[in-house]
Amino acid sequence: MIARLTGTLAETTVDHAVIDVAGVGYAVLASTRTLDAIGPVGGTVLLLTELQVREDSLTLFAFANPAERESFRYLTSVQGVGGRVALAILSVLDPTDLATAVAHGDKAMVARANGVGPKLAQRIVNELAGKLGTPALAAAAGSPAPRGTTAQDALSALANLGFKPAEATAAVTAAATELGDGATLDALVRLALRKAAK
Structure with missing residues (x-):
């Protein structure tokens, strides 16, 4: 599976971007929030991805941070919510807003997204209740993933150890802030593990 690019x-449109990786252009669908955050054409980007395999297509979805990807996975687990509808929701609601809407049973907030009617919004709120965590945790995880190869490797290490993306992002962000830019991977992972264990 393709986990990140x-x-x-190379280019952006209303609903997707093309990322040139060693001469191969990957078309990725993304929320408007992610497309706005990835920077100008010609710049280097790192995007987390999710590959959906269907009988007639392979579709790659991209996300600016682990919390958005995790929210996408939960949304697409709900019957009637495909990848494009999930992105429409994430274009209107960031992970914190989505967690808040679900926690409060606010179907009207979810129904603000294009293609989401009242019945589908109610199903999303009902099925995701208790699964998205607290809005405060979503807020911590909703911040962009730490920049730099070392921070990304530390995120991967924590994910491989079984930490949820939200927990891993919060811990690595805190550790990276405390240690500064010159931190080694070993030091970053050790401190992040201590912070995650608190």
Whole structure:
């Protein structure tokens, strides 16, 4: 499975971007929030991805941070919510807003997204209740993933140890802030593990 892409942003449109990775252009669908955050054409980008395999297509979805990808996975687990509808929701609601809407049973907030009617919004709120965590945790995880190869490797290490993306992002972000830019991977992972265990 393709878990992330690092390359040059070749182009963006209303609903997707093309990332050039060693001469191969990957078309990725993304929320407007992610497309706005990835920077100018020609710049280097790192996007987390989710590959959906269907009988007639392979579709790659991209996310600016682990919390958005995790929210996408939960949304697409709900019957009637495909990848494009999930992105429409994430274009209107960031992971914190989505967690808040679900926690409060606010179907009207979810129904603000294009293609989401009242019945589908109610199903999303009902089925995701208790699964998205607290809005405060979603807020911590909703911040962009730490930049730099060392921070990304530390995120991967924590994920491999079984930490949820939200927990891993919060711990690595805190550790990276405390240690500064010159931190080694070993030091970053050790401190992040201590912070995650608190």
